[in-house]
Amino acid sequence: MPCTPETTIFSKGTRTTKEVAYVTAGRLIQQYQQFCLSKGIDFIRIQSVRPHDDTTLFCSAGMQQYKPLFSDPSHSGTVANSQACLRMGDLDEIGDGTHLLHFTMLGLFSFREMTVGNAIDFSLEFLGTLGLVPDHVTIHPDRLVEWTPLYGARVPIVPDPECMWSDGSISGYCTEFYKDGVEIGNIVNPLGSCIDVGFGVERLDMIVNGTPQDDALGTLCETVMTIVESGYRPGNKEQGYVLRKLLRRIHKMGGTLDHPFFKEEVERQKRLRAKYLRLRDRHSDMSPDWWFDTHGIDLSDIRESMEE
Known part of the structure; x- marks a missing residue:
């Protein structure tokens, strides 16, 4: 069995589902880039999975390159990116329709500048440009009283004690966005003073455009080539x-x-x-x-x- 996806027919020719996914995902990245630039936020695009430090074999999160800035109390500012990521921890779950090894994260990183409320407004506005309203969001119980009013009754809220994130050195409470039972993004509040927003391009593409995820074999082949x-x-x-x-x-x-x-x-x-x-x-x-x-x-x- 070759690593060749099925073919989808379009009016202007024949494209494989992988080629279609490449185009639609690229449009999502471009749309996010334009959204960030319209807010005066610098944007960079990184397509390599080479790590930015020696803590992982591959880049596993868009925030990895910014860890020194998160940890520097004298630094302030905000930047956005799209980052190719690779996480081997999901190897045995690939092919289930939601888990991938290689994926692209859309990120927003603010160092002692944006608030959680700012990040929530930013995220809901961006999702709105895609025609998306989360079915619900989750918040850690310890932040429920403080963060619930920030949503302003725009979306249902579900308490979740799992809403914590850590890369091993930097951690924080988070709030997560769900659509059709799939987590499509989150906001982490690292160190209680910074912002780390992340949206998975492939999951957004699946929800917004109906683009199917690769089967296990296709995922492996794509990861190898990356x-x-x-x-x-x-x-x-x-x-x-x-x-x-x-x-x-x-x-x-x-x-x-x-x-x-x-x-x-x-x-x-x-x-x-x-x-x-x-x-x-x-x-x-x-x-x-x-x-x-x-x-x-x-x-x-x-x-x-x-x-x-």
Whole structure:
């Protein structure tokens, strides 16, 4: 099964669903950019998933590059962006219609300048330009009394003790926006003095334009190409290891990818499997670390492939 999405027919030609999604998502980003610029807010667009610090292998959130500014009490200002992100934590949930590995976040970051009320007004106004009104929003119970009036009865409010966000070093209470049962965005109040607004482009595209999400195989292929286009190659460590892991999973699922890295990884796995079968009886008591460090063989992958 190739990583080729189904075809959708349009009056001006034939486009794959992925090509359609690229166009409609691009329009959403452009619309958000124009909205921010109309408010006098500088906007930058980042399409690489390279991390902005060494806390993650890939950029996992639009706020990552701004952490020093959040933490600097002398800095004030507001900026907006669109940031390509990659989170491997959802690997086992992809294909369910809402979870992705690679996605784009629309962000607004204010450092001791905008208030939570300002951010709520900004967010609801932007959603309004898309013809969206949230079905409801959630607020942490500890902020319910303070933040509920900021919505001014414009949208139903549901208390949610899970409305906390943290990247491990910076945290804050948050309020989340829901449409058709899907979280489409949130506002975090980092350190109690800053603002971090985020909207997922792909989820907005799904709600606004009816663009379907990729199946699991399509998601894997898109993620692989995003990693490659961000400048990474397959390897045994860090980002390279993640790339190899995803290539192996595509192959295991019966997919294929028209890229040399995929073909090289398939051949590499065949060689490693043959090598393991040749050596396993002589080294049956050796640890997985020994196999990996000495021969580059990941026992979990080899044994998994032998069970297929």
